[in-house]
Amino acid sequence: MGLLSLLRKLRSSSERDLRIVLVGLDNSGKTTILRQFANEETPQVTTPTAGFNIKSIQSNNLNLNVWDLGGNSKIRPYWKNYFENTDVLIFVVDSSDRKRMAESTSEFNELLKDEKLQNVPIIVLANKQDLNSSMKASEVAEIIGLVKLKDREWQIQACSAIDGTGLKEAMDWICKCMKK
Amino acid sequence: MKLQKIYLRYFPPGLAFNYIKNNNTEEVKCIDVFDLTIKSDINMVVQQLKKREPKIFTKDILPQVYELLEKMQNKLKEPPKNKFYLYKTLQTHILPLTNVDFNRSGQKCITGSYDRTCRIWNVETGDELNVLKGHENVVFSVKFNYPKCDKIVTGSFDKTAKIWNVSSGALLNTLYGHTAEIVSAEFNKNSNMVCTSSMDGTAILWSTETAQEINSFRQHSAEVISCHFNGLGSLVITGSFDETAMVWDIREKNPVHILNGHDAELSNCIWNASYNLIATSSLDHTAKIWDLRQTKSSLFTLKHNDEVLDVSFDYTGKIATCSSDCTAKVWKENGDQMATLEGHIDEISKVSFSPNGCLLLTCSADKTARLWNVNDESENGICLQILTGHENELFSCAFNYTGDAILTASKDNTCKLYR
Numbered sequence: 001m002g003l004l005s006l007l008r009k010l011r012s013s014s015e016r017d018l019r020i021v022l023v024g025l026d027n028s029g030k031t032t033i034l035r036q037f038a039n040e041e042t043p044q045v046t047t048p049t050a051g052f053n054i055k056s057i058q059s060n061n062l063n064l065n066v067w068d069l070g071g072n073s074k075i076r077p078y079w080k081n082y083f084e085n086t087d088v089l090i091f092v093v094d095s096s097d098r099k100r101m102a103e104s105t106s107e108f109n110e111l112l113k114d115e116k117l118q119n120v121p122i123i124v125l126a127n128k129q130d131l132n133s134s135m136k137a138s139e140v141a142e143i144i145g146l147v148k149l150k151d152r153e154w155q156i157q158a159c160s161a162i163d164g165t166g167l168k169e170a171m172d173w174i175c176k177c178m179k180k
Numbered sequence: 181m182k183l184q185k186i187y188l189r190y191f192p193p194g195l196a197f198n199y200i201k202n203n204n205t206e207e208v209k210c211i212d213v214f215d216l217t218i219k220s221d222i223n224m225v226v227q228q229l230k231k232r233e234p235k236i237f238t239k240d241i242l243p244q245v246y247e248l249l250e251k252m253q254n255k256l257k258e259p260p261k262n263k264f265y266l267y268k269t270l271q272t273h274i275l276p277l278t279n280v281d282f283n284r285s286g287q288k289c290i291t292g293s294y295d296r297t298c299r300i301w302n303v304e305t306g307d308e309l310n311v312l313k314g315h316e317n318v319v320f321s322v323k324f325n326y327p328k329c330d331k332i333v334t335g336s337f338d339k340t341a342k343i344w345n346v347s348s349g350a351l352l353n354t355l356y357g358h359t360a361e362i363v364s365a366e367f368n369k370n371s372n373m374v375c376t377s378s379m380d381g382t383a384i385l386w387s388t389e390t391a392q393e394i395n396s397f398r399q400h401s402a403e404v405i406s407c408h409f410n411g412l413g414s415l416v417i418t419g420s421f422d423e424t425a426m427v428w429d430i431r432e433k434n435p436v437h438i439l440n441g442h443d444a445e446l447s448n449c450i451w452n453a454s455y456n457l458i459a460t461s462s463l464d465h466t467a468k469i470w471d472l473r474q475t476k477s478s479l480f481t482l483k484h485n486d487e488v489l490d491v492s493f494d495y496t497g498k499i500a501t502c503s504s505d506c507t508a509k510v511w512k513e514n515g516d517q518m519a520t521l522e523g524h525i526d527e528i529s530k531v532s533f534s535p536n537g538c539l540l541l542t543c544s545a546d547k548t549a550r551l552w553n554v555n556d557e558s559e560n561g562i563c564l565q566i567l568t569g570h571e572n573e574l575f576s577c578a579f580n581y582t583g584d585a586i587l588t589a590s591k592d593n594t595c596k597l598y599r
Contacts, residue, residue, distance in 0.1 A: 002489060002527060002529035002545060002573070002575065003278060003279070003320075003529065003575050003576065004405070004447050004489055004529065007361075007363060007379070007403070007405060008421075008445070010337075010361065010379065011379060011403055011421070050274075050275075050592070050593055051275050051276040051294065051572075051591055051592075051593060052275075052276070052294075070275075074274055075274055075275060075295075078274075078275055078294065078295060078296070080317070081294060081296070081317050081318050081337065084337075
């Protein structure tokens with residue numbers, strides 16, 4: 001990667017180069033989702049991301065540079081660093097963690113307020129559907145207020161990062177969205 | 181005009197005279213003493229200098245100059261340090277590091293980070309001396325003003341550059357004008373000007389004192405990722421993703437030279453120690469060396485098997501290049517290859533000679549930095565040491581000015597000091 005590649009990924013080169021930002025609370029499964037997107041093996045244990053991970057993914061003739069940003073509350077204020085020129089925002093929710101749904105909602109609302117993300121399409125991934133205790137995607141959409149959004153395209157997608165269920169659908173929506 | 185202080189520079193041998201002018205402004209005049217070697221007769225060197233620059237080398241400073249040259253010669257005689265140990269881990273940044281710099285004495289170093297701060301460190305104790313806060317986005321470029329090193333310029337993704345006082349940490353000025361991320365910023369030797377380059381495709385020259393724009397260079401057609409003053413501060417070179425480098429007279433709007441010849445984005449462009457040659461590295465798998473007097477075509481082309489990510493000169497004229505092909509190469513002044521440095525298992529993003537030119541430092545995405553022998557005919561290209569300890573890829577590395585400390589900065593949010 002290196003600093004130079006980071007600069008290259010910063011610029012909006014060709015129309016087929018998309019910049020996707022992947023955020024959500026800590027332990028919501030962002031890094032595992034990124035690995036699934038990139039068809040990499042997902043290890044049993046993923047250490048918290050103390051910074052960011054980037055992967056370039058080819059899908060539907062598009063080149064997606066996906067930035068997975070660490071979700072620790074200390075580094076959430078720095079998400080803004082990466083918002084410039086974002087094409088799609090992915091927000092990941094741990095659907096099994098009912099206790100932190102309010103925290104998720106408030107972070108989500110902060111994102112909606114950000115100028116740089118105005119009109120940017122948002123897809124919310126209701127992750128960890130493999131767990132019995134998980135809320136349904138529709139419930140998650142209701143709680144975080146997704147259904148009330150009128151000024152941008154949005155989508156809710158149930159998924160399980162561990163086995164990859166639902167992620168293909170998410171990727172298809174992103175690509176469809178970009179080809180419009 | 182009054183002489184305030186004489187700085188000495190060991191590598192390459194040189195002296196810098198800091199004057200206070202009658203209007204209370206400062207001027208630094210740098211004199212190269214490249215012919216000083218271990219064997220030189222210092223009296224002879226002094227006489228030559230006096231002949232060359234009679235206005236500077238006046239009778240009353242000659243004894244002092246003699247002493248300084250003696251000190252420099254003794255430094256040249258010292259056996260080069262080539263064994264380093266992890267001395268400190270600097271660990272207060274909460275996001276990945278970007279670039280680093282040592283001050284001239286090597287007592288302080290600075291680090292830039294994605295956490296929007298630049299931090300000043302005491303190299304001896306590993307203590308954080310100051311946190312420079314104020315940027316609203318990634319601090320990408322960090323530089324001291326050589327040779328004085330009482331100021332710092334930071335270039336940020338927030339489209340501004342800021343000038344800071346080293347001892348107090350106070351913000352002195354903010355440079356507004358770029359319309360995209362600033363990726364490179366440095367002072368001229370007089371410290372009265374700053375040059376910045378940006379993803380907006382321009383480079384801008386600023387007054388340190390007033391923060392006003394003095395000139396802007398707007399002929400590149402893509403991101404400008406590197407900008408450097410020459411020794412006199414009369415010229416600036418810029419390297420761009422538009423596949424060219426340009427040489428600018430600081431008073432003109434159009435480039436004096438356009439270095440045309442690469443087939444892909446430039447990754448760096450630099451001056452040699454005497455500012456008559458320019459090296460450019462490119463993603464077209466080559467680096468090229470250019471003579472400032474004849475810029476229609478390059479002097480020679482240095483080839484790798486993949487993107488060349490960085491290039492460096494030592495003061496004698498040797499050149500080092502590093503590449504995504506996991507190797508670094510060392511080249512003679514005439515473009516002949518001296519050695520291929522093999523061992524890294526991922527791309528090498530930065531390469532830097534020790535100040536005396538005996539060692540080469542490389543840093544890689546394989547989480548290590550390596551030290552290579554590049555001085556001894558029979559052992560050229562031997563890896564002397566692998567500097568380990570980082571948990572993620574390395575973004576930058578630097579030697580201090582005396583060559584006895586190394587700094588590495590990583591995506592793992594830490595910076596490591598080896599001594």
